[in-house]
Amino acid sequence: MLRIALLPGDGIGPEVIHEACRVLTAASTRFDIPWTSELFDLGAERYLRTGDTLPEADFIHLRDDFDAIVVGAFGDPRVPSNLHAKDILLGLRQRLDLYVNLRPVQLVDARLCPLKDRAPADIDMAIVRENTESVYTGIGGHLRKDTPHEVAQSVMIHTRMGCDRLLRYAFELAGQRRGVLTLCDKANAIPHAHGIWRRALAELAPQFPEVTARTLYADVAAMRMVTHPQEFDVIVGDNLIGDILSDLAAALVGGLGLAPSASLRPGVHALYEPVHGSAPDIVGTGKANPLAAILSVAMLLRDFGHVDAADAVQSACTAAVLATETTPDLGGNLATAEVGTYICAQVAHA
Numbered sequence: 149m150l151r152i153a154l155l156p157g158d159g160i161g162p163e164v165i166h167e168a169c170r171v172l173t174a175a176s177t178r179f180d181i182p183w184t185s186e187l188f189d190l191g192a193e194r195y196l197r198t199g200d201t202l203p204e205a206d207f208i209h210l211r212d213d214f215d216a217i218v219v220g221a222f223g224d225p226r227v228p229s230n231l232h233a234k235d236i237l238l239g240l241r242q243r244l245d246l247y248v249n250l251r252p253v254q255l256v257d258a259r260l261c262p263l264k265d266r267a268p269a270d271i272d273m274a275i276v277r278e279n280t281e282s283v284y285t286g287i288g289g290h291l292r293k294d295t296p297h298e299v300a301q302s303v304m305i306h307t308r309m310g311c312d313r314l315l316r317y318a319f320e321l322a323g324q325r326r327g328v329l330t331l332c333d334k335a336n337a338i339p340h341a342h343g344i345w346r347r348a349l350a351e352l353a354p355q356f357p358e359v360t361a362r363t364l365y366a367d368v369a370a371m372r373m374v375t376h377p378q379e380f381d382v383i384v385g386d387n388l389i390g391d392i393l394s395d396l397a398a399a400l401v402g403g404l405g406l407a408p409s410a411s412l413r414p415g416v417h418a419l420y421e422p423v424h425g426s427a428p429d430i431v432g433t434g435k436a437n438p439l440a441a442i443l444s445v446a447m448l449l450r451d452f453g454h455v456d457a458a459d460a461v462q463s464a465c466t467a468a469v470l471a472t473e474t475t476p477d478l479g480g481n482l483a484t485a486e487v488g489t490y491i492c493a494q495v496a497h498a
């Protein structure tokens with residue numbers, strides 16, 4: 149029995165998670181997958197009501213009682229500090245030690261690519277982003293805050309253990325794909341915190357002779373992802389570089405509406421979420437694109453061994469895009485729930 153924790157969160161989160169659950173139901177019926185879910189009341193509403201962000205009891209329950217967590221989005225204009233989002237989203241990444249952030253990016257329809265003359269075969273990459281270290285740990289502080297002499301510091305942390313385990317994951321993934329791993333860093337400008345990545349890569353590479361490992365400065369990588377996207381297979385970056393390059397990659401294939409992700413502590417914890425945010429400006433309009441959430445559920449199904457179901461959901465999403473049975477961001481005129489209905493029907497007949 150697959151036990152799934154649902155954290156729809158804020159803004160359009162609940163709308164896209166609702167459709168993702170309908171698709172999960174359709175896939176589980178078609179492919180006979182037993183699953184249960186529990187809805188967590190975590191997000192801005194609860195924070196504004198009770199002051200809770202991620203209470204210990206919820207954290208322990210999430211940590212101990214589920215196979216996978218499915219997240220919508222966090223962020224609400226009524227909480228300008230974004231404190232709840234930080235505690236919940238970054239808190240789960242840290243506290244569950246979800247050190248891999250995997251963001252596959254695949255062009256399914258050339259129409260959605262902003263680059264000239266690119267075919268689906270040209271853009272098929274997977275961003276493997278370190279998800280617990282770098283400048284995301286919160287280590288740092290201010291001196292003389294709010295004075296003209298203020299000093300602000302955010303410390304970039306990289307551990308050799310953190311580099312090694314992420315690179316190992318990335319090498320294994322590259323071995324199952326086209327066998328090219330590109331480490332993107334700024335080791336020229338950040339020799340200590342990014343140099344450690346290059347040394348870790350050089351030491352690990354001989355263990356994976358089937359993989360071609362190379363390094364690129366992240367600024368050059370950003371340029372080449374636009375000019376030569378076909379060169380990229382697995383892209384590895386620290387938390388900050390990976391964050392930035394994953395949005396760039398998503399833009400090459402149709403935007404964040406099509407970008408799924410998984411945050412993993414492989415074999416122990418797994419959290420799936422669309423890369424997009426809570427988009428408060430379109431809440432309730434039916435414009436929210438549910439495909440990134442649905443594709444995140446496809447990643448979940450695949451990770452838990454339900455390959456046929458994952459393939460069916462993914463093919464249904466591709467079919468929706470190719471037939472323009474989509475929300476307006478991808479050129480269609482369907483509402484959120486209508487896209488869900490289309491995908492469910494495709495999956496049911498897969």
Ligand code: IPM
Nearest residue numbers: 233237238391392394423425
């Ligand atoms: C992401 C987001 C987050 C991040 C923000 C919301 C803190 O951009 O998941 O990519 O930077 O990790």
Ligand code: MG
Nearest residue numbers: 391392394395
């Ligand atoms: Mg981001």
